[in-house]
Amino acid sequence: MTKTLKKTLPVLLSLLGVALFTFIAARAGIHPVMEALSKVGLGGFLLLAACQLVVDVGLGIAWHAAVPILSVKRLMAARLVRDSAGACLPFSQLGGMVIGVRATMAGVNPRTEQGEELHWPEAVAANLVDITTEVLGQIAFVLIALLCLIGHHDAARFVWPLIGGMALLSLGIAGFIWTQQRGGATVSKVATFLGRHIAAEWRDSLIGNTAAFQSRLEELWSRPDRISLGALCHLICWTGSAAMTWLGLQLLGAHIGFFSSVAIEGVVCGIMSAGFLVPGALGVQEAAYVALGMIFGVDAEVSLSLSLLRRGRDILIGIPVLLIWQFVEMRRLRHERSTPGSRRKKVIPPSVTAIAGNIKNEAASRDGKTSEDTSFATAPRGL
Numbered sequence: 001m002t003k004t005l006k007k008t009l010p011v012l013l014s015l016l017g018v019a020l021f022t023f024i025a026a027r028a029g030i031h032p033v034m035e036a037l038s039k040v041g042l043g044g045f046l047l048l049a050a051c052q053l054v055v056d057v058g059l060g061i062a063w064h065a066a067v068p069i070l071s072v073k074r075l076m077a078a079r080l081v082r083d084s085a086g087a088c089l090p091f092s093q094l095g096g097m098v099i100g101v102r103a104t105m106a107g108v109n110p111r112t113e114q115g116e117e118l119h120w121p122e123a124v125a126a127n128l129v130d131i132t133t134e135v136l137g138q139i140a141f142v143l144i145a146l147l148c149l150i151g152h153h154d155a156a157r158f159v160w161p162l163i164g165g166m167a168l169l170s171l172g173i174a175g176f177i178w179t180q181q182r183g184g185a186t187v188s189k190v191a192t193f194l195g196r197h198i199a200a201e202w203r204d205s206l207i208g209n210t211a212a213f214q215s216r217l218e219e220l221w222s223r224p225d226r227i228s229l230g231a232l233c234h235l236i237c238w239t240g241s242a243a244m245t246w247l248g249l250q251l252l253g254a255h256i257g258f259f260s261s262v263a264i265e266g267v268v269c270g271i272m273s274a275g276f277l278v279p280g281a282l283g284v285q286e287a288a289y290v291a292l293g294m295i296f297g298v299d300a301e302v303s304l305s306l307s308l309l310r311r312g313r314d315i316l317i318g319i320p321v322l323l324i325w326q327f328v329e330m331r332r333l334r335h336e337r338s339t340p341g342s343r344r345k346k347v348i349p350p351s352v353t354a355i356a357g358n359i360k361n362e363a364a365s366r367d368g369k370t371s372e373d374t375s376f377a378t379a380p381r382g383l
Contacts, residue, residue: 013278013279014090014278014279014282016278016283017278017279017280017281017282017283017284018282018283019283020282020283020284020286020287021282021283021286024283024286024287024290024300024304025286025304027300028290028300028301028304029301032299032301033301033304033305033308035301036252036253036301036302036305037252037305037308037309039251039252039253040248040251040252040305040309044251045312045313045316047247047251048244048248048251048309048313049313049316049317051240051243051244051247052244052313052314052317053317054240055237055240055241055244056076056079056080056083056317057076058233058236058237058240059076059079059083059134059234059237060072060073060075060076060077060079060080061076061233062130062133062134062137062230062233062234062236062237063075063076063078063079063126063130063133063230065226065230065233066129066130066133066220066226066227066229066230066231067126067129067130067220067226067230068113068226069112069113069114069122069126070104070112070113070118070122070126071113074104074107074110075104075126075130077103077106077325078100078103078104078106078127079100079130080317080321081099081100081103081106081321081322081325082096082097082099082100082103082127083096083314083318084314084318084319084321084322085099085100085318085322086280087280087311087314087315087318088280088314088315088318088319088322089322090279090280095279097127097131100127101120101123101124101127102123103325104118104123104126104127105118105120105123106325106328106329106332107328107332108331108332108335119212120213121212121213121215121216122216124213124216125213125216125217125220126216126220128180128217129180129217129220129221129227129230130230132173132176132177132180132227133227133230133231133234134231134234135169135173136173136227136231136234137230137231137232137234137235137237137238138234138238138269138270138273139166139169139170139173140231140235141235141238141239141242141266141269142162142166142266142267142269142270143166144262145242145262145263145264145265145266145267145269145270146162146163146166146263146266146267148259148260148262148263148266149263149266149267149295152263152295155295158267158291158292158295162267162270165270166270169273177221180217180221238266238269239262241265241269242258242261242262242264242265242266243258243261245261245264245265245306246258246261248306248309248310249261249298249302249306252302252305252306252309253302254293254298254299254302256296256297256298260296263292263296264289264292264296267288267292268285268288268289268292271284271287271288272284272285272288280311285307285310285311286307289303289304289306289307290303290304290307293306
């Protein structure tokens with residue numbers, strides 16, 4: 001019964017999303033929406049796409065701020081693939097996260113900034129840390145959006161539910177952080193879950209080295225200054241998304257203030273997070289934009305056009321990114337087939353395993369650590 005539910009739930013949610021999208025489009029009308037989109041033009045659309053690329057660069061920098069052991073270039077590329085998979089492929093956000101882990105390992109011979117071989121434990125730990133810091137930044141951004149929303153007509157129907165949702169999300173993320181730092185058994189379950197959704201070639205490497213995986217997380221979480229910096233950078237990127245919402249509304253002919261755009265984008269992001277199981281947030285995103293737009297006097301066709309611009313922008317960026325990623329993956333496979341000795345090691349090196357087995361001694365010595373960066377394999381510090 002559980003297996004049946006896992007298979008049918010995404011399909012049901014997708015159908016509900018399509019039905020909701022169709023209903024909203026029918027209410028707004030096709031001709032008004034097309035008329036609104038014509039105001040943007042090709043130049044405006046490309047401008048929005050360029051702004052999104054700038055935000056994507058910021059997201060890679062935010063990831064690097066929390067996980068400096070990996071290069072900015074690698075993290076930017078992995079973040080682009082992760083977001084593109086969630087926006088363009090029929091997956092929920094969880095599916096995009098799994099693909100993001102694989103993208104972090106992209107390349108023929110992936111290595112850290114210190115030149116050490118990059119393994120699955122590092123990739124999974126880096127993605128979990130980035131997701132956590134992004135949620136921390138999102139919580140702050142949604143709270144700022146709620147402050148901008150208070151006082152507007154009909155805003156009460158969004159304020160209190162979102163306050164409750166953010167309170168629950170804060171408790172959840174606090175538990176998630178604790179689990180990453182101390183929840184060894186839960187971390188093993190996470191590794192097992194991810195192991196079921198990746199290639200068998202790396203499955204044993206991840207599941208069989210959960211101790212090293214836990215060590216990576218503790219190493220990263222031992223630097224709260226980097227975690228705070230990563231969350232702050234994500235908050236700036238969320239603000240950049242609000243600026244794109246403001247620009248899109250201006251191009252569509254809806255002249256509202258920047259803080260109103262912050263309110264719209266923040267609440268929409270909060271609603272979309274609640275519907276993360278719906279593939280591509282289909283229907284959820286459109287309903288949120290239309291409902292929030294009504295509070296600020298934005299017509300339904302304009303709000304729907306804004307949502308369509310966002311989806312078009314994500315597709316314009318996402319499809320080439322996924323194609324390039326597939327090219328990189330094919331090149332890696334060809335290299336492994338042509339060079340028998342090049343297949344990646346499945347076992348973490350003994351020096352790293354020793355570190356993983358001596359976590360308690362490492363934790364006792366962290367107080368004397370300097371702020372200088374060292375590698376995953378030699379630096380006993382965590383997120």
